Amino acid sequence: MAEYIPDDSIDLIYLDPPFNSKRIYNAFIGGAQWVAFDDTWRWYEAIDDFHAVAGDVSMAPTMEGLRRILGEGAELAYLSYMAYRLRECRRVLKPTGSIYLHCDPAMSYLLRLVMDAVFEKKNFRNEVAWCYRTGGATKRWFARKHDVILYYVNGKDARFTPPKEKSYLTGQLRHTKDRPTHIDEYGEYQNVLFSKTNIKLYRDKKGYFTLVNCRDYWNIDAVGRSSSERMGYPTQKPLALLERIIAASSQPGDIVFDPFCGCGTTIHAAQNLDRRWIGIDVCVQACKVIQNRIEGHFDSLWDDIEFVGMPKTIEDAKALAAYDPFKFERWAASLVPGMEANKRQRGDKGIDGRGRLPIRKGQFVDVVSQVKAGSTNPSHVQAFNEARRQAGAAMGVFTCFEDRITAGIKNAAVNAGRYMDRWPVLQIYTIEDYFAGRLPDLPLANIALP
Ligand SMILES: C[S@@+](CC[C@H](N)C(=O)[O-])C[C@H]1O[C@@H](n2cnc3c(N)ncnc32)[C@H](O)[C@@H]1O
Numbered sequence: 286m287a288e289y290i291p292d293d294s295i296d297l298i299y300l301d302p303p304f305n306s307k308r309i310y311n312a313f314i315g316g317a318q319w320v321a322f323d324d325t326w327r328w329y330e331a332i333d334d335f336h337a338v339a340g341d342v343s344m345a346p347t348m349e350g351l352r353r354i355l356g357e358g359a360e361l362a363y364l365s366y367m368a369y370r371l372r373e374c375r376r377v378l379k380p381t382g383s384i385y386l387h388c389d390p391a392m393s394y395l396l397r398l399v400m401d402a403v404f405e406k407k408n409f410r411n412e413v414a415w416c417y418r419t420g421g422a423t424k425r426w427f428a429r430k431h432d433v434i435l436y437y438v439n440g441k442d443a444r445f446t447p448p449k450e451k452s453y454l455t456g457q458l459r460h461t462k463d464r465p466t467h468i469d470e471y472g473e474y475q476n477v478l479f480s481k482t483n484i485k486l487y488r489d490k491k492g493y494f495t496l497v498n499c500r501d502y503w504n505i506d507a508v509g510r511s512s513s514e515r516m517g518y519p520t521q522k523p524l525a526l527l528e529r530i531i532a533a534s535s536q537p538g539d540i541v542f543d544p545f546c547g548c549g550t551t552i553h554a555a556q557n558l559d560r561r562w563i564g565i566d567v568c569v570q571a572c573k574v575i576q577n578r579i580e581g582h583f584d585s586l587w588d589d590i591e592f593v594g595m596p597k598t599i600e601d602a603k604a605l606a607a608y609d610p611f612k613f614e615r616w617a618a619s620l621v622p623g624m625e626a627n628k629r630q631r632g633d634k635g636i637d638g639r640g641r642l643p644i645r646k647g648q649f650v651d652v653v654s655q656v657k658a659g660s661t662n663p664s665h666v667q668a669f670n671e672a673r674r675q676a677g678a679a680m681g682v683f684t685c686f687e688d689r690i691t692a693g694i695k696n697a698a699v700n701a702g703r704y705m706d707r708w709p710v711l712q713i714y715t716i717e718d719y720f721a722g723r724l725p726d727l728p729l730a731n732i733a734l735p
Contacts, residue, residue, distance in 0.1 A: 286370075286544060289593060290377045290563065296539035297560075298374050299530055299551050301387035301522060305363040310519035325641075331362035334369040344368060347402035351395065363392065364399055370544065371403045377542070378439045383410075383534040386435040387522070393433035404437040410445075411436040415526060417507035431502075434530075448533050449496040451487070503529065518548035518574050527554035535560055549575035556583055569595060569619055602716050603686070606658035617656040617684050620719045621727065624654055624682070635672035644705070644728045650679040652727060657685040666697035670711050679704045680711070682725050687717040 303324035310324060339348040348368065355361045374384055384404065388396050393412070401409065413434040422428035438445075486493050508514050508521045515521065527550050531541055537559040543551035546564030548571060555562040556579075566572055572595050579587050595616060596602040606613040618626035618638025626638045638654040653676050655669045666683055673681035683698065690713060701711035714725045 286373045286377060286565070290542070292376055293379050294540065295377045295542045295563075296379055296382050297531065297535040297541045298378060298382070298384040299387070299527065299541070299543050300370075300374070300385070300545050301520070301543070301547065302367065302370075302545045303363075304389050305360065305392050306389075307359070326359040326362040326366070328357045328359065328362045331365040335361065335365035338365060338368040338372060341372070344372070344402045347398055351398065355395075360392075360395065364395055367396060368399045368403065371399060374544065375403050375439065380440045381442050381444055382439045383443050383445070384437050384439070385413075385530050385534070386437075387415075387432060388435065389432050390429065393435065397435055400435050400437055404439065408437045408439065409435075410438055411501045414502040416502055416504050419507040419509050436534075444534065444536065446533055447498040448529050450499045451489075451494040452497045453492055453494045454486070499529070499533070505529075516548040516574050516578060518571065521548050522550045524550060524554050524557070527551050528558060531555055531558050531560060546575070547571055549578050553578060553582065556586070567619070567625065569616070570622055599686075599716060599720055602720075606686075610658045613658050614656045617658075617716065618654050620684070620716075621652075621654065621682055621714070621725055623727075624652065634675070635669055636676055639676075639678070642728045650704070650728065651677060652680045652682065653678040654682040654684060657683070657689065659689075661685050661689050661694065662691070663693040663697040666694055666711065666713075670697075670701050673711070680708055680727065682712055682714050682727070684714045684716070687715040690715065 305326055306324045307326075308324050335348060335352075338344045339352075348365070351364055352361055355364075371386070378384060386396060386400060397409075397412070411434075413436060414431040415434055416431045418430060420430075422430075484495060486495060488494070503526070505523055505525045506512075508523050512523075514524055531551075531554050535541055535558075539560050540563065541551060541555040541560045542563045544565045546552060546566050549564060552562050552564045552575060564575065566575075572592075576587060579590070594612070596605050602613070602617075605616065614637050615626035618624060621638075621640070623642050624638045624640035627633050627636065635655055636653045637656045640652050640654075641649040642652055643649050653673050655665075655672070657665060669681055669683055681701075694713060698709065698711045698713050701709070704710050708726055708728065712725050718725075
């Protein structure tokens with residue numbers, strides 16, 4: 286965002302970030318299961334974010350207050366991470382813009398404080414409850430069947446067009462004055478009837494209804510196992526939810542932005558409604574799912590999309606390695622499902638990416654990666670193995686271009702042995718492997734997780 290999105294340039298932001306659910310989310314796509322993203326939070330990873338926002342006069346009281354209430358743990362780490370990114374969202378939002386933050390009751394009450402600090406309390410508009418029926422129901426308390434969407438504007442001139450929803454009439458149309466006088470075809474509804482009292486009445490299979498301004502609880506089906514929308518990506522949201530938000534708070538041609546776009550629901554909905562859009566996701570596989578989604582629904586649109594940060598071919602990857610080795614490293618370090626690139630450019634002690642992968646239910650191992658854009662030799666592989674050992678990681682993935690691999694490099698990897706007699710402690714993975722759809726031999730969440 287900091288690099289590519291100018292100040293005051295976005296009309297609508299919808300964000301559906303990880304919820305601090307303390308879970309690892311798996312995706313099931315193309316017959317393979319892999320880790321899509323890790324929703325666990327550690328304080329030491331968020332200290333920089335905390336200090337960056339706590340240094341703002343307007344945010345300091347909230348962040349300091351949260352630190353006193355929550356202590357320095359996973360919750361404060363999550364909120365600091367979010368505060369830092371929400372502040373960036375305000376920077377890019379136009380004064381007439383709006384923002385919808387999707388979360389759940391576990392964190393919504395704390396995120397609301399952060400949103401008040403970033404967007405100002407007076408700009409709060411709604412706490413929308415998105416109600417759904419999927420998933421199990423506990424016997425120990427009321428089944429938790431809603432998410433929370435916090436809707437704020439960026440100023441009093443924000444645009445809003447209230448969407449309409451059906452309000453069914455209870456009872457019969459008893460009075461003659463309410464009887465319909467005229468019947469006509471209208472949109473998705475069967476008939477529109479003008480009663481003598483001049484209220485528009487509609488009728489569908491369920492009965493007579495009027496159209497009223499949408500309320501703040503939305504009954505929209507979640508994307509279930511048999512849904513035609515299903516992309517196999519975890520936490521996918523329904524198109525109808527995004528279309529409602531986009532229709533309410535933007536106009537055709539406006540720019541809609543989703544900084545955690547997952548499998549691209551916001552992009553799909555924005556495209557359906559003739560909005561321009563920007564999506565960001567840290568997960569390379571999510572970007573691939575979006576590509577399939579766009580190619581499946583919109584003819585030739587993919588060719589017109591400006592794609593930043595992810596090479597599409599070996600030549601692109603080589604060009605990126607030559608032009609910006611750090612960006613290349615970040616990209617290459619996150620090619621393996623479940624692995625994320627380091628946030629910092631320096632001080633990585635030979636480690637460019639890390640992940641925690643499940644080897645059995647409830648048990649994880651740390652895996653690290655190193656990327657070499659240029660020439661390499663066996664001593665690099667040995668040094669990486671030492672860095673892996675010092676980092677306490679069980680396995681390491683050494684990533685480079687195929688033409689850099691020699692017999693000596695392969696031997697250095699083989700000599701590192703096997704973890705639990707099963708997985709290579711150190712393996713060489715090439716950019717060519719990635720483009721051919723091959724994955725390294727790692728425990729890729731191929732077991733059911735809690
Ligand atoms: C709850 S999912 C979003 C699902 C999305 N609304 C959809 O309908 O598909 C959260 C997404 O945030 C992404 N993510 C996590 N950390 C991120 C970061 N720092 N920057 C960008 N995306 C991130 C994850 O990869 C994941 O796809």
